[in-house]
Amino acid sequence: MAGVLLGVTGGIAAYKACTLVRLLVRAGHDVYPIITAGAERFVAAETFFALARTTQSGDPYPHLQRADLLVVAPLTANTLARLAHGLADDLLTEAALAHSGPVLVAPAMNSRMWMHPATQANVRVLLSRGVELVGPVEGELAEGEEGIGRMAEPEEILTRVEAILVAGTRTPGSLSGLRVVVSAGGTREPLDAVRYLGNRSSGRMGVALVEEAQRRGADVTLLAANLTVPAPLGITVVETPTAEDLEREALACADADVIVMAAAVADYRLPSPSASKRPKDGAPWVIELAPTTDVLRALGAARRPGQVLVGFAADGADSGLERAREKRRAKRADLFVFNDISRPDIGFDAPDNEVVLISEDGEREVGKAPKSVIAAAILDEAERVLSKR
Ligand SMILES: Cc1cc2nc3c(=O)[nH]c(=O)nc-3n(C[C@H](O)[C@H](O)[C@H](O)COP(=O)(O)O)c2cc1C
Incomplete structure (x- = not known):
């Protein structure tokens, strides 16, 4: 059982984060949701607190809450950029800066936003800091387009959460230098x-x-x-x-x-x-x-x-x-x-x-x-x- 801070940001896939909360709770983890104002346009914060069987903290320093793992799912292009640049302009980014454990993010956005050099550069910054990515995957996107950008399924995110928690018991960097x-x-x-x-x-x-x-x-x-x-x-x-x-x-x-x-x-x-296409001749x-x-x-x-x-x-x-x-x-x-x-x-x-x-x-x-x-x-x-x- 672990303490998981779950950041939810403002994409359509925010509704899938509800399933993720249920899966994490069912797996025995303590989930503390941090819902951005952008995400609240899609799903009310109360939904996440109810599913996590907790209430919004009255703590004056909620961003300093300690956890074994920070998960952000879905992660918007906007918050990806904010995390890469170390901004601290809302509860989620403040909590991310105060968190010293592993971080797993599940980006979700339109393929063109994902492929943009600015987003890809921000992804590389996060990876260089050891942040783990799950997805995005290919498929149908909310606006009707097809391509890479869909959030990984909640079950897959849970699998990665468990793998990271198990890996935490292993020596860090056990293959470093190899x-x-x-x-x-x-x-x-x-x-x-x-x-x-x-x-x-x-x-x-x-x-x-x-x-x-x-x-x-x-x-x-x-x-x-x-x-x-x-x-x-x-x-x-x-x-x-x-x-x-x-x-x-x-x-x-x-x-x-x-x-x-x-x-x-x-x-x-x-x-x-043959360097050319063999014609079909019935033989x-x-x-x-x-x-x-x-x-x-x-x-x-x-x-x-x-x-x-x-x-x-x-x-x-x-x-x-x-x-x-x-x-x-x-x-x-x-x-x-x-x-x-x-x-x-x-x-x-x-x-x-x-x-x-x-x-x-x-x-x-x-x-x-x-x-x-x-x-x-x-x-x-x-x-x-x-x-x-
Ligand atoms: C209907 C709608 C859907 C959106 N879906 C996404 C999305 O899937 N991914 C994304 O990066 N931004 C998406 N956006 C834009 C974000 O909501 C916007 O950048 C917002 O500022 C994100 O704030 P946050 O990262 O603090 O949650 C969407 C906007 C709208 C209006």
């Missing part, structure tokens, strides 16, 4: 100028690993293979759309302290795809695929002492686990993350995962949980291996 490389997404192998062979990997697992490594203070590089989710801000992103690109870029960072190969890399490719199209280089094996062969190498095995439940154990040994990886892709509720393109972490010292099952929780378990294990070096 370089972590994560590959994420799924490669696409061209068949001709427009067609490709791909897979269903969204990149969510890899992105969750990047966020967790960033939270632990690492200098993170993301090798991004056709992500369907936005890459986190404040890290180095290298686009690696094909297996060949991924191989080249992964080997270029082979001296990193921790390498996590979470991307689904094609095992086969067409050696010489069968016979192609011969050639195996791609096994990037993890290449990294294992080139590994330097002290480095931690993590591989993923997406396989069926039957003998997949045994195959993953064998692959870990053969590819000289320290850790293998096995997940059963025969289940539709976990793994590929799903928000949750359930894995077995295989290392030299044994195996650890991590039950079904959001990918952020799985990412934390994987990095805990990687840190354990690092500490033995």
Whole structure:
């Protein structure tokens, strides 16, 4: 149970903050709402106090209230700018300046406001101070437009709140000073100028690993293979759309302290795809695929002492686990993350995962949980291996 200061600012998504209060209260947290005048145009402050089962404080210094976590959801472009510049012109921004613990913000605004260089510069300022972002996500926006800018769903915000509170019990900056490389997404192998062979990997697992490594203070590089989710801000992103690109870029960072190969890399490719589109002529199209280089094996062969190498095995439940154990040994990886892709509720393109972490010292099952929780378990294990070096 934790004390959570919940700032709500003036966007349409303020109504969703009501659900967030309920979820936080149900999870056993003490919530103290701070509602801006802008937010009160959408939902009365009393609604939040009633849902939080508290009343507006008669304290002359309500902004000095101590809490384990400050959450601002939704966060408007206006308050984002005020937080970035350290203004203290209302109760929420005063409380933010007086708060010394972790801060999680859930921006919500029109895509053009989000993409504006001023907003992006303000976001970078907040990230550089260790503020965590959840969302915004793509989808339908209040004014009828489509794009990035929707507030993350209250359930996702709650998951992040829990992850931050758990992380608070860990040593802060446990990966600081270390370089972590994560590959994420799924490669696409061209068949001709427009067609490709791909897979269903969204990149969510890899992105969750990047966020967790960033939270632990690492200098993170993301090798991004056709992500369907936005890459986190404040890290180095290298686009690696094909297996060949991924191989080249992964080997270029082979001296990193921790390498996590979470991307689904094609095992086969067409050696010489046509530079133009193959016309449809009704005849069968016979192609011969050639195996791609096994990037993890290449990294294992080139590994330097002290480095931690993590591989993923997406396989069926039957003998997949045994195959993953064998692959870990053969590819000289320290850790293998096995997940059963025969289940539709976990793994590929799903928000949750359930894995077995295989290392030299044994195996650890991590039950079904959001990918952020799985990412934390994987990095805990990687840190354990690092500490033995
Ligand atoms: C109908 C309406 C919807 C709005 N929705 C948003 C929004 O989603 N995101 C945002 O950044 N600003 C939005 N605004 C603008 C903010 O309400 C405005 O910038 C206000 O000053 C924010 O104050 P606050 O950040 O102190 O709450 C909206 C304004 C109106 C009139």
